[in-house]
Amino acid sequence: MSTQDRLISSTQELLWERGYVGTSPKAIQQRAGAGQGSMYHHFTGKPDLAAAALGRSAEELRAAAAAQLDGPGTAYQRIAGYLLRERDALRGCRIGRMAQDPDVIADPQLRAPVEETFAWLRGRLADLVAEGQTAGEFPAALDPADTAAAIAAVVQGGYVLARAAGDEEPFHQAVRGALALLAADRREP
Amino acid sequence: MSTQDRLISSTQELLWERGYVGTSPKAIQQRAGAGQGSMYHHFTGKPDLAAAALGRSAEELRAAAAAQLDGPGTAYQRIAGYLLRERDALRGCRIGRMAQDPDVIADPQLRAPVEETFAWLRGRLADLVAEGQTAGEFPAALDPADTAAAIAAVVQGGYVLARAAGDEEPFHQAVRGALALLAADRREP
DNA sequence: GTCTATATTTTGATAGAC
DNA sequence: GTCTATCAAAATATAGAC
Numbered sequence: 001m002s003t004q005d006r007l008i009s010s011t012q013e014l015l016w017e018r019g020y021v022g023t024s025p026k027a028i029q030q031r032a033g034a035g036q037g038s039m040y041h042h043f044t045g046k047p048d049l050a051a052a053a054l055g056r057s058a059e060e061l062r063a064a065a066a067a068q069l070d071g072p073g074t075a076y077q078r079i080a081g082y083l084l085r086e087r088d089a090l091r092g093c094r095i096g097r098m099a100q101d102p103d104v105i106a107d108p109q110l111r112a113p114v115e116e117t118f119a120w121l122r123g124r125l126a127d128l129v130a131e132g133q134t135a136g137e138f139p140a141a142l143d144p145a146d147t148a149a150a151i152a153a154v155v156q157g158g159y160v161l162a163r164a165a166g167d168e169e170p171f172h173q174a175v176r177g178a179l180a181l182l183a184a185d186r187r188e189p
Numbered sequence: 190m191s192t193q194d195r196l197i198s199s200t201q202e203l204l205w206e207r208g209y210v211g212t213s214p215k216a217i218q219q220r221a222g223a224g225q226g227s228m229y230h231h232f233t234g235k236p237d238l239a240a241a242a243l244g245r246s247a248e249e250l251r252a253a254a255a256a257q258l259d260g261p262g263t264a265y266q267r268i269a270g271y272l273l274r275e276r277d278a279l280r281g282c283r284i285g286r287m288a289q290d291p292d293v294i295a296d297p298q299l300r301a302p303v304e305e306t307f308a309w310l311r312g313r314l315a316d317l318v319a320e321g322q323t324a325g326e327f328p329a330a331l332d333p334a335d336t337a338a339a340i341a342a343v344v345q346g347g348y349v350l351a352r353a354a355g356d357e358e359p360f361h362q363a364v365r366g367a368l369a370l371l372a373a374d375r376r377e378p
Numbered sequence: 379g380t381c382t383a384t385a386t387t388t389t390g391a392t393a394g395a396c
Numbered sequence: 397g398t399c400t401a402t403c404a405a406a407a408t409a410t411a412g413a414c
Binding site for chain 2: 019021022092093095096098099100101102105111118122142146147149150151152153155156157158161163164166170173174175176178180181
Binding site: 026 | 410
């Protein structure tokens with residue numbers, strides 16, 4: 001792996017762990033095993049490096065989600081597969097975390113990967129919900145975009161609950177709760 | 190309002206806007222109109238002041254939520270009232286935001302109000318769901334704790350989606366989506 | 379491309395006068 | 397209680413040698 005690559009992956013890790021404000025160029029250099037000169041040779045500064053790191057994280061996240069959502073099975077099974085996928089709930093979401101950072105939200109270059117990732121995810125989930133409605137899996141009365149937003153929100157909010165509790169369980173509860181609500185045919189009113 | 194009070198409320202605002210790492214003593218002093226001396230007279234340092242601010246924010250948040258959840262109406266109506274309450278979705282949650290901050294999560298003094306707020310909220314929502322089940326509003330098969338976690342997660346995750354999009358709409362979609370899933374009796378499978 | 383030296387500003391706090 | 401120095405360390409670079 002090149003020095004440039006190590007700088008990017010170190011920044012990815014640090015942004016995940018400490019956010020943009022909490023990540024210093026010095027910390028990045030130390031984790032990458034590179035000096036000041038290397039970093040400022042390859043990137044114009046912290047925002048430039050962060051943009052590269054966020055772009056890569058967004059790509060990775062999207063690929064991982066697509067692996068579940070585009071897989072085999074019914075719409076419900078694929079959504080369940082996505083929600084039940086193994087995750088380190090206490091680490092939270094690499095991309096969702098950035099939405100809280102005012103310096104990321106304020107910089108169009110940094111916000112773009114965050115915005116695009118969630119726009120894509122909500123769209124993909126909405127398509128799946130609509131597909132499930134056509135197949136008779138889900139009630140026709142559900143709005144696909146609303147349902148998709150709720151599903152994406154449960155994951156992001158589940159991370160918040162887990163980190164607040166210092167325990168993964170609230171994340172899993174939220175996911176189970178959402179899936180139970182979605183499993184309309186299993187319900188007994 | 191005393192200088193001490195202004196320091197606390199200024200810190201509450203800045204923690205909400207910029208998080209713990211992004212909030213400097215200097216910024217607090219400027220917003221409060223107080224000098225260094227005043228701040229360090231009333232508080233031992235930034236962590237101490239942040240603890241006071243978070244404690245107050247937690248109290249306020251809990252009171253606001255309780256106003257909706259303990260009000261009149263059926264369980265569904267009260268949950269809907271809570272979810273549809275007027276919120277500035279782009280500002281996000283004062284308390285939930287702190288769960289992302291590693292320095293807050295690492296300090297037991299700072300994490301306590303965050304942990305307690307969500308533990309209370311999930312418990313209160315679970316009681317309401319159970320109440321609704323007894324009344325026949327919700328399917329008996331739902332697990333109250335899971336459902337409560339999903340509802341709380343939708344709000345927290347809704348904020349993430351809204352901030353990522355730079356638009357309140359995804360928050361409202363997520364809330365509508367969750368309420369539609371909860372409204373079991375209105376469903377046509 | 380990478381390194382070391384240097385520079386400016388901010389952070390988070392202490393000291394001591396009033 | 398509040399104010400104005402003062403301070404050591406860190407953040408975020410730039411300069412220039414190799």
